[in-house]
Amino acid sequence: MALESLPVLDFSRLSAGPQEAEGFRNDLRDAMHEVGFLYLTGHGVPQELTDAVLDLSRRFFELPEEQKLALENTNSPQFRGYTRMGGELTAGEVDWREQIDVGVDRPAVERGPGIPDYWRLEGPNLWPETLPEMRPVVTEWMDRLSVISLELLRALALSLGAPEDSFDAAFAERAFPVLKIVRYPGESDPDPKQGVGQHRDGGVITLLLVEPGKGGLQVEHDGDWIDAPQVPGAFVVNIGEMLELATNGYLKATLHRVISPLRGTDRISVPFFYNPALDATMPQLAENPEFQEKARGLSVDPTNSPILQTYGDNALRYRMRAHPNVVAAQHADLLN
Numbered sequence: 001m002a003l004e005s006l007p008v009l010d011f012s013r014l015s016a017g018p019q020e021a022e023g024f025r026n027d028l029r030d031a032m033h034e035v036g037f038l039y040l041t042g043h044g045v046p047q048e049l050t051d052a053v054l055d056l057s058r059r060f061f062e063l064p065e066e067q068k069l070a071l072e073n074t075n076s077p078q079f080r081g082y083t084r085m086g087g088e089l090t091a092g093e094v095d096w097r098e099q100i101d102v103g104v105d106r107p108a109v110e111r112g113p114g115i116p117d118y119w120r121l122e123g124p125n126l127w128p129e130t131l132p133e134m135r136p137v138v139t140e141w142m143d144r145l146s147v148i149s150l151e152l153l154r155a156l157a158l159s160l161g162a163p164e165d166s167f168d169a170a171f172a173e174r175a176f177p178v179l180k181i182v183r184y185p186g187e188s189d190p191d192p193k194q195g196v197g198q199h200r201d202g203g204v205i206t207l208l209l210v211e212p213g214k215g216g217l218q219v220e221h222d223g224d225w226i227d228a229p230q231v232p233g234a235f236v237v238n239i240g241e242m243l244e245l246a247t248n249g250y251l252k253a254t255l256h257r258v259i260s261p262l263r264g265t266d267r268i269s270v271p272f273f274y275n276p277a278l279d280a281t282m283p284q285l286a287e288n289p290e291f292q293e294k295a296r297g298l299s300v301d302p303t304n305s306p307i308l309q310t311y312g313d314n315a316l317r318y319r320m321r322a323h324p325n326v327v328a329a330q331h332a333d334l335l336n
């Protein structure tokens with residue numbers, strides 16, 4: 001029978017005593033093995049902070065076009081800042097969405113012989129001058145979601161019979177989380193249009209916030225597309241390719257896509273991608289044989305394979321494929 005909706009998990013079970021915690025870990029592992037996506041409730045992020053993030057997101061997109069274009073990502077070798085409508089491709093097709101990309105504010109790394117190209121992704125953010133509140137609110141949001149993400153990774157490691165801190169080292173220094181604030185304008189009329197084309201996330205684990213009442217996200221399961229509408233108070237959580245790699249496919253990076261909203265409406269979402277340092281490789285979890293037998297190997301995607309071992313190589317390839325205009329402006333030398 002087709003799955004009707006994503007599993008729902010209550011994060012607060014993790015701190016409700018050893019038995020509840022173990023139950024949570026096993027349910028988390030099973031959901032991420034079978035579906036690769038779930039709704040996470042009980043995560044403890046205050047509603048006021050969530051509301052502030054969504055409010056700022058709306059205000060950002062309402063800024064005059066020239067203020068958004070002043071932050072255009074073609075000005076940023078790090079692919080930060082504003083992506084104009086039509087400025088992004090997934091599976092070779094245009095995505096009908098505009099967005100701002102934020103990472104960790106760090107100085108840019110100098111280019112030079114022997115320095116891996118992926119260090120080009122590290123550097124400063126571009127913030128809108130007329131929304132000074134955006135920086136502290138988004139920074140707090142990213143800090144809080146980083147903590148939850150690492151807790152989830154620790155729970156997954158334990159649930160697979162590996163040491164709890166298996167993933168810690170990859171994130172300990174120079175973790176590379178990315179937040180996107182995205183707006184999908186109403187393009188479907190009534191036939192569906194590509195909000196974002198089908199893809200697997202390229203990082204480790206993703207926590208997604210969606211505006212109340214909005215649908216459009218669809219998740220592949222056993223050949224069907226499952227609708228994943230917003231659930232009040234929940235994040236949508238999914239596995240990225242790096243975690244699939246670390247578990248030889250036992251945990252699944254699942255295909256998903258967003259259908260454009262109907263004309264006259266729009267949809268804002270805020271995906272947070274928890275990623276390790278650019279030079280990190282994922283630990284290969286010494287899983288117990290029970291899980292190893294059921295590992296499926298890695299997903300094969302003709303538009304995106306193989307998954308590269310070093311996170312930065314995977315991330316740079318992903319960025320270059322999605323944003324050819326940034327490549328033309330900033331990285332033309334990498335095209336040879």
Ligand SMILES: O=C(O)CCC(=O)C(=O)O
Binds near residue numbers: 201257269270
């Ligand atoms: O907007 C969404 O709901 C999901 C976006 C997404 O899958 C992505 O940006 O990777």
Ligand SMILES: [Fe+2]
Binds near residue numbers: 199200201256
């Ligand atoms: Fe995604």
